[in-house]
Amino acid sequence: MSEDQKQAIRAMLAAMDAPDGGGDVVSRGLVSEIFIANNKAFFSLTVPAEEAERFEPFRREAERRAAALPGLEGAMVALTAERAPGAARSAPPPPPARGPAHPHHHPHPRPGATTSGPAEGRGPAGPRPGKPGIPGIATIVAVASGKGGVGKSTTAVNIALGAARLGLKVGLLDADVYGPSVPRLLNLKDKPRTADGRRMIPLDAYGLKAMSMGLLVEEDTPMIWRGPMVMSALTQMLREVEWGQLDLLVVDMPPGTGDAQLTMAQQVPLAGAVIVSTPQDLALIDARKGLAMFRKVEVPVLGIVENMSYFIAPDTGTRYDIFGHGGARAEAEKLGVPFLGEVPLEMAIRESSDAGRPVVATDPDGPQARAYLDIAAGMLRSIEAQKQGGSAGPRIVFE
Numbered sequence: 001m002s003e004d005q006k007q008a009i010r011a012m013l014a015a016m017d018a019p020d021g022g023g024d025v026v027s028r029g030l031v032s033e034i035f036i037a038n039n040k041a042f043f044s045l046t047v048p049a050e051e052a053e054r055f056e057p058f059r060r061e062a063e064r065r066a067a068a069l070p071g072l073e074g075a076m077v078a079l080t081a082e083r084a085p086g087a088a089r090s091a092p093p094p095p096p097a098r099g100p101a102h103p104h105h106h107p108h109p110r111p112g113a114t115t116s117g118p119a120e121g122r123g124p125a126g127p128r129p130g131k132p133g134i135p136g137i138a139t140i141v142a143v144a145s146g147k148g149g150v151g152k153s154t155t156a157v158n159i160a161l162g163a164a165r166l167g168l169k170v171g172l173l174d175a176d177v178y179g180p181s182v183p184r185l186l187n188l189k190d191k192p193r194t195a196d197g198r199r200m201i202p203l204d205a206y207g208l209k210a211m212s213m214g215l216l217v218e219e220d221t222p223m224i225w226r227g228p229m230v231m232s233a234l235t236q237m238l239r240e241v242e243w244g245q246l247d248l249l250v251v252d253m254p255p256g257t258g259d260a261q262l263t264m265a266q267q268v269p270l271a272g273a274v275i276v277s278t279p280q281d282l283a284l285i286d287a288r289k290g291l292a293m294f295r296k297v298e299v300p301v302l303g304i305v306e307n308m309s310y311f312i313a314p315d316t317g318t319r320y321d322i323f324g325h326g327g328a329r330a331e332a333e334k335l336g337v338p339f340l341g342e343v344p345l346e347m348a349i350r351e352s353s354d355a356g357r358p359v360v361a362t363d364p365d366g367p368q369a370r371a372y373l374d375i376a377a378g379m380l381r382s383i384e385a386q387k388q389g390g391s392a393g394p395r396i397v398f399e
């Protein structure tokens with residue numbers, strides 16, 4: 001059955017017009033192995049990085065058409081710039097709980113290794129000079145991504161919940177004013193009340209204090225934001241919300257590295273930033289832009305998370321590296337920032353997250369929650385290392 005479906009997907013892809021005019025993507029060998037599990041298809045398309053944008057509509061269309069094939073309910077198609085090995089690993093996946101993330105995993109860069117700039121994560125943590133902190137909030141951390149759709153919000157929610165499980169009082173601020181997804185991810189429906197007619201009371205979600213612009217406007221209201229409006233909305237959500245005493249406020253940033261993001265990173269008294277990336281090179285290029293942006297505003301990068309790192313077939317538990325897994329770890333090493341861990345692409349994460357039931361809250365002992373807990377622990381260590389005035393990442397030796 002599933003062989004027939006794979007054949008049908010290949011035939012469907014072969015009949016599609018490739019946007020680069022090079023013809024049939026199947027016979028050009030651009031399609032990875034195809035996996036089908038729980039009536040969903042997963043595969044990637046290898047395209048040169050500079051073709052990524054042109055191929056994006058093709059990718060979406062391939063997803064749509066695959067999902068419409070008989071017997072299939074969904075599809076996940078990724079673009080990758082590097083040919084994925086494709087073959088399944090013979091060994092079962094290593095348990096996601098491989099202990100905490102390893103900020104010190106690569107303490108010794110190759111002799112002579114240099115980087116194009118100073119290591120991220122240097123300098124003291126805490127608000128940068130000139131940015132007043134928020135009374136009651138000990139540490140503010142941004143979760144950012146170079147581009148949209150990499151799972152930044154899902155990661156932000158689950159690492160915030162992870163930090164809460166590790167004993168911290170945690171808040172989550174959805175600063176993604178362009179596409180606020182925290183209300184959906186935490187199943188929040190109520191409008192926040194105001195305490196004294198002015199200050200808003202954050203909503204409680206699985207023990208987190210949460211606030212999002214999505215709670216303040218009607219759903220589906222198109223929001224057209226101009227820079228100054230974004231800043232004033234953000235300032236309000238930071239300063240005019242009764243956060244109370246928090247050990248940690250996680251800020252889900254809007255995706256991308258444009259001016260709005262830069263201004264935000266500048267305005268919020270951030271102790272550091274976590275960058276979420278998918279393994280594909282294409283996304284990593286964007287992740288590098290994210291690093292550069294925080295570097296520019298002197299916010300230390302606490303680490304990189306690789307999301308949708310590899311795929312675990314739900315039926316057999318077999319691990320497949322169809323998306324070119326490992327790119328983010330290598331990139332982190334190269335850039336001298338801690339690698340905080342990897343999260344597999346799992347339907348359990350997608351479904352629970354989209355249903356407002358994040359895995360760390362609803363299945364805290366499961367393997368997916370474990371991955372996020374390890375990442376949260378790694379992030380906290382990285383913050384601590386910042387407070388000690390050093391980098392949790394490898395030291396870069398300039399020669």
Ligand SMILES: Nc1ncnc2c1ncn2[C@@H]1O[C@H](COP(=O)(O)OP(=O)(O)OP(=O)(O)O)[C@@H](O)[C@H]1O
Binds near residue numbers: 255
């Ligand atoms: N590890 C994962 N496994 C499977 N699905 C995932 C995973 N992480 C995120 N997703 C799914 O990918 C989609 C995008 O995730 P999310 O909204 O968190 O991304 P984002 O980067 O914040 O996107 P946006 O740019 O739209 O804000 C969602 O449907 C989410 O459930």
